[in-house]
Amino acid sequence: MRQRRGQPGRSAITPSSGPGAEPLVPRAGSERALDRPDPAVRVLCVDDHELLVDGLAARFGIDGVIGIVGWLPNAERLLDEVARVRPHVVLLDVEMPGPDAFEIADRLRHMFPHVRVVFLSAHVRDAYLAAAFNAGASGYFSKCDDLKVIAGAIRQIAGDGSSAPAAREFLMGPKVRARCIAAQPASTSRRPKAPRSADGQPKTRLATLSPREAEVLRLIGKGLSRTQIAAELSRSAKTVDGHQDRILRKLGIHTRSDLIRWAIREGFAEA
Structure with missing residues (x-):
């Protein structure tokens, strides 16, 4: 069931802006972003829950490296906004009104090959994980994952933002990775790696x-x-x-x- 707008629900990411507070993230087309210091890693967030995005912006502000330079409630204007704000990473929800998130991610990687897409969603399904990988995304995380994990992955994917990102990796949050680990016998390693197929795709039970x-x-x-x-x-x-x-x-x-x-x-x- 889709959450009502502005209510992130059960998530490790909680909004920090109170009622009536000015949004921390500029809407698409807003010039307010031009008045802010340029972050080392620029993130464009596409999610239909504005308060959740403001919460992300506040937490990323503590990080000091990552900054959200724009927000879209759906992906209809995503390609135009990427051209305008020049993000290093697009943080993309899965289930939103408008265009299919995986199709738009695939178009994005062909039009802007240096921009990385990371899916951040409350919905974690084997089929979504495979679709994200096939669309060329660089990662998939649950909104229940700790924000430090998400921020660390964004920094790893984008580098320091001063040059083109390294060869594509597909990073996963703990909840997503557990779906892959569960597909194989338990590992004795303290930090097990998710099983992957020969092409690097995460191997889930569904993939078998x-x-x-x-x-x-x-x-x-x-x-x-x-x-x-x-x-x-x-x-x-x-x-x-x-x-x-x-x-x-x-x-x-x-x-x-x-x-x-x-x-x-x-x-x-x-x-």
Whole structure:
């Protein structure tokens, strides 16, 4: 469920501006940013919760290196605003009104190859993680992650802002990384690295499914029975049962009802 505007909800990032206070972040097109010292790392924030963005700006101000130079409530004007304020990093929410966040991130990397995109969202799904990587993003973080972790990642991704960023990395916050670590046996390392495929993409449980298994999961998420899925795919019910058994095993889920809930939570019912 989408949060109401200006209410970040359960998040490690809390707004510091009180009622009636002047926003800490300039809106798109505002010249107020020109009156402020130019930060070493310039961040353009795209999120439909203004108070949350003001909270980010206040916390980044403590950091002293990162500064939010602009804010957009959706991605409709993102490309124009990137050209205007010249950020090093675009901090982008996933679920907002307007253009698809992953499509706009892909366009951004082709039009402005030196600008890095970092997703910051309350929604952490395996499919979103894969879409962010495929769109060329440099990271994905949960709004529940500690701000020090997010700020450190932004500094690492942008460098000091004085030159083009290094070769692309894909950094993940603790909550996001845990989804990948859970896909493999527990590591004895104190700071385990998230498993990745040969191309560097984070390896989640969902990524272990075959295309046919993913299709069966999508139909399960839509509420179809085994016989309905068999008819939809022109396969026998026994074949569908085999796919379902493999899906359960790969995802670490024990019952079909739990699988349905998982599929709905991960957005398969919307596909």
